[in-house]
């Protein structure tokens with residue numbers, strides 16, 4: 039019984055996400071879901087459902103034009119399920135059904151949210167869900183102030199709901215043809231969206247700590263590291279993009295403040311949101327390369343973000359720095375990282391490197407690269423899929439069927455898989471044979 | 484006394500290599516070293532000396548045309564010093580001076596060659612050096628059989644010596660305009676060169692084990708892992724290049740066997756040798772990307788190779804596989820890898836990723852990318868410098884001064900630095916404060 043529950047842990051999450059994607063695929067392939075009333079091909083419905091559930095925002099058909107209102111609502115629901123996480127929804131269902139959670143579910147939720155004690159699992163999950171919905175509601179209101187004069191009441195409200203959810207869940211879906219390029223000169227909207235994006239990508243655990251801080255006066259090491267890395271990355275990104283893009287000095291129709299706002303928007307969005315106010319194809323090579331690094335890093339674990347996660351990168355930078363300084367322990371704010379944490383982070387980075395390399399290699403054979411592009415045409419979109427960012431240099435809409443399948447796997451791994459892999463890591467502590475092979479050192483590097 | 488010796492370990496190696504590069508720079512900048520009798524600019528002399536000492540083979544001036552006979556001999560000596568390693572030379576000097584090695588030197592040599600016991604350090608180093616020189620002599624003879632009819636006795640012999648040393652030391656310097664492209668239809672020469680390349684890139688430790696095998700009937704875990712990874716990589720590379728390049732089916736002037744030989748040559752050379760028989764600019768995008776991966780992996784530690792090293796990649800693949808299978812230990816051939824080994828390998832990979840990303844980002848700003856190239860124009864050469872491979876897509880000869888300096892640092896780190904970093908890792912075990920911060924877990928991935 040006990041080992042069944044343990045073994046099932048990663049499978050439950052994986053199968054859960056897969057079922058949602060499959061239900062989404064079926065719904066989106068119905069003629070009713072497309073604006074034209076035709077059935078959408080299974081592969082395109084599958085790609086869109088995966089992209090929505092994995093909050094990536096990559097599209098092979100135009101979201102605004104291809105889908106009917108019903109189709110758009112299906113996408114939104116998939117985004118919300120993917121964004122808040124499969125587990126929170128399971129808990130929510132249990133709460134509504136007024137059934138006590140069985141122990142397996144409680145353990146699963148607790149581990150997925152990294153909670154310290156059994157007692158308040160349910161109430162904290164409820165708190166986080168309430169907070170998420172409140173922020174999305176507030177976001178809708180703030181966006182509506184901007185959209186009402188532009189689009190009128192009904193369309194304005196619909197658009198506000200859609201983009202508030204899409205921003206908070208870091209999904210990156212938009213109902214305009216080219217993301218937010220038309221709002222380059224609208225610092226208010228860009229600022230509201232970055233607030234939503236940041237709120238959504240901090241993760242449940244950070245929110246829990248922040249919400250309980252007034253009562254407990256305690257921040258976990260996780261929260262401290264996540265917030266520090268997050269803030270550090272935004273500042274570094276802002277400086278790098280100021281240098282590589284020269285603060286968009288050739289966009290003469292924008293004021294200096296508006297340009298700064300676009301640089302700021304560019305510093306926040308690539309890590310997982312996937313919105314853009316400046317077309318990626320016009321970004322410099324340096325900016326494009328740095329965007330790739332940001333997409334690879336991603337957001338905070340336990341959030342809607344994909345990628346390696348800020349805590350992974352933070353812990354490794356601290357570990358490498360400690361190693362280079364000849365120190366035994368990697369420490370941060372008076373706490374020491376466990377060897378397990380460090381080794382799991384490092385294994386994750388290597389594993390991701392192997393997976394992305396193999397995907398890229400296959401895609402160089404199956405896909406066609408236009409004359410004026412290099413390897414970045416494939417590499418950028420591969421990293422974007424894994425980071426569940428959804429930015430593209432142009433490859434995604436032209437993917438072959440093999441390409442679409444590989445991208446679906448990458449999005450899935452970015453959102454669920456790495457998590458699942460980490461679960462296998464965490465649960466590998468079952469009793470093993472007492473016999474171990476003798477240890478022997480080899481030469482490294 | 485003891486801590487002084489320990490602290491000096493990485494510095495001795497670093498300063499040793501640096502002094503050799505500086506002496507080489509001064510010699511190469513003399514008017515006497517250039518064919519035209521003009522002084523070579525310090526930056527170009529420095530770049531060439533670094534490239535030779537770090538056995539990379541990257542050039543900013545044409546080796547055959549720019550340098551005089553004296554200049555070419557200076558380059559060869561730098562290659563031989565860099566190739567056999569600074570430490571072996573130090574031992575060699577001691578042997579010639581008939582002085583007993585002091586304990587620090589003995590420890591240093593022993594650690595750098597990963598020997599198990601004090602007793603036979605000197606004799607084993609001598610054995611390895613004798614073997615190296617014998618192989619290079621044999622290689623010269625085998626190449627001369629091919630070059631004598633082509634170039635006559637004097638030029639043929641000179642060319643044979645130069646290319647035998649360059650191949651065995653995996654330096655990649657050549658005296659032709661475009662590496663070995665003119666020998667595409669000469670399977671004999673290509674085969675001899677791959678034999679030299681492989682012999683040179685196995686590393687001292689593997690050679691020691693192989694040489695003593697008839698007596699000891701023992702292969703260390705290091706040797707087993709290095710040989711397995713090496714063989715595996717050649718087979719995988721051969722298959723991948725057969726697919727991506729279609730066995731050069733459009734090179735109608737070559738027989739099928741000659742084409743297979745070129746594919747084989749392409750599978751052996753990118754990992755650190757840097758010779759090519761087929762121009763990199765004509766290779767497909769997939770082949771180019773896979774070549775980058777091979778350059779990044781590099782050869783065996785303790786050899787003339789740069790890059791991450793085969794054992795690092797081997798140990799990590801085994802560790803990741805064990806992790807995914809839920810196993811506690813990473814084992815190979817009945818031996819268990821130590822946690823230290825695994826963590827150092829992982830740290831190395833992450834550190835290298837950070838260094839190469841920063842270098843690439845700076846170069847996207849300082850260098851100019853031609854219209855029909857993408858990010859690979861910079862990324863490929865960056866990886867090539869770090870892997871001390873020396874292949875180029877065309878950037879290296881056009882580097883700016885900042886670019887040349889960054890590349891010199893990358894070559895140096897590829898050949899010496901990672902090694903040095905690992906030394907700092909190995910020697911971090913000095914007594915530390917008894918006080919350690921309390922441990923706390925964070926959420927990963």
Ligand SMILES: [K+]
Pocket residue numbers: 093094095208209210211310311312426427428
């Ligand atoms: K996204």
Ligand SMILES: [K+]
Pocket residue numbers: 538539540653654655656755756757871872873
């Ligand atoms: K080389």
